[in-house]
Amino acid sequence: MAYKVLIVDDEEIVCRGLAKFVKWQEYGFSVEGIAYSVDEALALMERTAMDVVFMDIRMPGKTGLDMLQIIQKSYPGVKSVILSGFSEFSYAREAIRYGAVDYLNKPVNLKEVEELLERLGKDFMEERRAQEVRNNRIEGLLLSAVKGYSRLEQEKYQLPILEWWHGLSMELLSRELSEEEILGKKKLLRAKIIAIVPDAYLLDCNVYELFAIIPCKNEAEADHFVDILEQTCQVGLEWSCGISKFKHGIGALREAYEESGKALRYHRASEKRGMIWYKNIETLFSQDLPETQEILRELVGVLANPEERGCAVSQLESALESICAQKMTVMQFQTVCIRCLIELNGLLQGMKGDGIDLHGQLNKMLEKILLCDNYRMTIDCMTGYAAMLVQKLNDTDEVQLGGGVIKEVQLFIRRHYNETITLNMLADQFYLHPNYLSRLFKEKTGKNFVEYMTEVRMEKVKEMLTDPEKKVSDISMMAGYENPRYFSKVFKQFTGMTPSEYREALNR
Template sequence: MSVLKVLFVDDEPLIREGLTSVIEWNDYGYQVVGTAENGKVGLEKIRTLRPDVVFVDIRMPGLSGIDMVKQAKQEGYSCKFVVLSGYSNFSYAQQSIRLGMESYLLKPVDEEELIPLIQHLQKKCMSENLLHSQINEYETMTEMEEWKEFLQGRKKNNSWLKQYQDGTFRIASVTFIDQPEKSWVEGKIDTDQLYKYVWIDQVMYLLFKDCDVASIKRLFLSSSRLMATKHHQFQFMEEGTTIEKLPVIVNQLKQLHRLHFSYGNTTILSNKELVSENHYLAEDWIEEVCRSIEFEDDNKLDCYFDEIEKYYQANQYQSRRIVTELIEITKDIYTKLSKANTDIHIPSNEEMAKIICDSQTLQELLSSLKNLLSQTASEIIGFACNAENTIEKIIEFVEKFYYKDLNLKVIADLFNYNRSYLGKKFKKQTGNYFHRYLDIVRMEKAKYFLVEEDLKVYEVSEKVGYSNNDYFYKKFKKYVGVSPKEFQKRHRKQHA
C-alpha cells in the first residue's frame, strides 16, 4: 500500500508541532513531509512537495487558508484539504465545503477524532489513485491502438494527426530472434529519448521527431550494450518524412525485418547499408571451393564464402530458401570431394540438421559450414596423385597459386617427386619446361589485371608473384613483345 504524504500549515508553532506528534503517522500509512507557518509558504510547499493531504489553518495573517486552498485548486493540485480552526463558526464550515474541503476540525485536534478521519482519507485516496491509474492505462491503450491502426494503414480518419503536423519524423524498429517480454525491452531502451513507441505484434516501432541520424544511432548502440544477452537488430529508415507518410515507411521496415537472417551480424540495419549491387556466383564456384579445400587454402575459402554471403544479401532471399540451397551446395561439394578422396567423412543428415538448428543467422550458418569444410580439408592430401594425373594436379596447382614463390624444387617437394624426373615428365606432357610454363601463366594473369582491372604496373607485378618490378617488366616484354604500360595503352585506344 502506498504511503500518503501529509503537510501541516498553521501560524502557531505549538499547533504545528502538536500535529506532527499527536499520533504515529507512519502507523496509519502517512509520511509527514513538512510544515508551513503561513498560507504563502504553504502554497510553495504544495508546489514542491506535492502532498496528498494538507491540514490548513483557516485564519492566518497574509494569505488565509481559504485563499491558499483556492489558489492551489486553481493551479490544478488535487490534494485533500482538512480545515483547522479555533472558531466554531458555521460560515467557515460552509466556505470550506464549497471549496471541496474534506473535513472541518476544531483546534486543539482530538486524537480520537483525527484517526477515523485519516483512515477514511486514506481509503478515498487509494480508491481515486486506482481509478486514475485505470483511466490513464485506458487512455494509453486507446492512444496505442490509434497509432497501431495508423502505422499499419488501417485508420481511415486521420484528423487526429493535425497535432503532429510540424516536424520531421524518423521511424525505426527493433526485432528479436527469441522474443523477450515487452516490459524487458522497454526497460533496456531509453524511451525518454523517443517521441513515441508502439508495439505491433512482437515488433517495437520507435518514432523520433526532429532528431538527427547520429543521435538515433547512438541510442541504438547504447541500448544494444544493455541487450547484449538477446539476439536483436535495429532496422532504421534514415530519411526524414512527414507524419502522414509513416505507414509507407513501416512497410519498408517490414522488408528489412525479412532480411534479419541475411544481415544477422549487423546491429543497426538501415536502408542505406543494404548490398545494392548485383552479385552472382560463378559457375565454377563449387569447383573453386573444392580446390581450396584440397590445398588447404583458408584465405581463398574465406573469399568464396564472403562471395556467397554477398550473393544472398544482394538477392534478398528468405531464410528458408537460403538454408535449403546451402544444404544442397554443401552436399554437392562433398560429392565432388569424395570422388577423389574416398576416405573423407561426409556429414550425416543429423550433423547437418544440428548445424542448421544452431545457426540463427546467415553468418552463423556460413561460419559453421566453413568450419566443417576446413575440418574436411585436414583429411585430404591435396598433393596426392597417381602416375596418370600428376601433371594435371601440378597444372591445377599452378593455375591457383601462380602468385606464390614457386619453382620446380618447391613443386617436387610438395608432390613428393624427384626434381629431375618431374622436370622431364612435365616437359614431355606439356611441351614446356616448368619455369617457362609458370611465366606463361603469370603473363596471362598480368594481361588480365592490366586490361580488365586497370591496375598499375607495380600492382600487377606483385599480384602475379614478382617482387622486383624491373624483372617483371623484362619478362612481360619478352613474352608479350611490348612493355606492360604500352600493352595497357594499346588496349585503351582500341576500346576508346
C-alpha cells in the first residue's frame, strides 16, 4: 500500500512538475491530491487521509506556516515537507519548529526529493513497527485483564482511557474452517469494525472468537453501531454475537467480557439470529451464585471424557441439591436451572455430534421445567437431560468428537504461542480434565502438549530470523521465552544450531 502524498503550492507548474517527474511509486508513495491554496488543501485532507504533505512556505492567504500549525494540531500523524527559496531560510527554520520533517529549496531538485522519499519510507516503516509493538503490548495487557489474570494500572502502562463503552464477543459459527480461513475471517471482521469505530480495540480471545472494546458516548450510538455491524459483517450467518451492558472505565473489562460471553452462549443455545444484548437476558443471570460456573465447567469436563461420563448424572444431582440448600424459592431455583441449561448447551455446541439436536432438546426441557411444582421435580428434569446427553455422546463417534477438540487446542496454541500456556490452562479453556486432555492430545497428534508447542514456537522463530532487522533477544520475547539463554538452548536442541548460526546459514 502506497503512502499518500498531497502537494500544495500556488504555482501550478511546481505542482504538476513534482507530480509528474518524481518517481513516487518506486519509493512506495502516490500523489493523491494537488492544491493551490491552504484552504483547498485542508478541504482535501478532510476527505482523504494523507501521509505526507509537500507545501510551499509562502502562499496568498494562509501560508505554509499556518497550515503546519493546523496539521500539527489536527493531523499529528502526517509528515510535512516545506518548499522554500534560499531567501526564506528563516521561515524554513521556523517551519521545523512547527513540526516539518524537512525542507527543500526551490527550484526543487528531483534527486533530493527521491532521497527524501527513501528516508521517509524508512521512517514510516520504523514507526509502523514501533506502533505494532505498542499495539501488541496494549492488546496483551488488555487481554490479560479481560481473562482475569491481572489488574491494570492505567498510568503505569500508558493504557487507553476508556470512558463509556460496550464489550462485544463475536464467534464464528462454523467449526469446519481451516486455520487460514479462520485468520482471514477474523482479519476481515477486525477491518470492518475499525472502519466503523476507529478507536475500538479487538482482542483475540479464543480460536473462533474475538472480543471488541467499542467506545460509544451513549446507548443510541451503540445501537447505531450494532445496526451497521449486522448489515456488513454477516451477523447470524457467519458470526454469533453477544454484547455487554454499558460500561465506564478500564476496570470493567472482565465484567464486560463475562456479560458478552453469557449473551454469546445464550445466542448459541437459543437459535436466535443477530445480536444478543446481555441487558435483555440479565434476569436469567441475576441470581448471585458464583459456584454455577464451576458446576458447568466440571459437568462439561465430565461429559467430554468418555471414562468419566457415567458420573455426570449423579454429579449434577449433588450440585443442584447443594444449590437448593441456599433457601431460594422454587421459581428462583428454576431460573438458575434454565440459566445452567442455556450455558451448558452453548458450551457443548463445539463438541456435539451430528446426532444431537441440542436446540430441540433444550426447548422441550425448558417447557418441562416451567411446569414443575417443586425442587425435586425440577432436579429430576435436569438429571434426565444430563442422562440424555450422556447417551447421545456415548453414541457419537469418539474419534470425531476428540479430534474436534484437539483441532481447537492446536489452533489455540498456534494463535497464542507467544503467551504462557500450560496444560492446566488449556484444560480450563476447553473444559477438560488435564489428564484426559494430555492423553487425548498424544493420541491425536503423536506428540505431547509441550513438544507440540515447542515445535510451533520454533517454526515461528525460524520465520522471524529471516528478518535481519529483528534482534535475537527480541525474537526470544516475541516467541514467548523470557530467558534468552533458555531460548537459545531450546532452539539448538530443535535445529542443531544457535539462532545466530541459523541466521548466518540463511545468508550464505
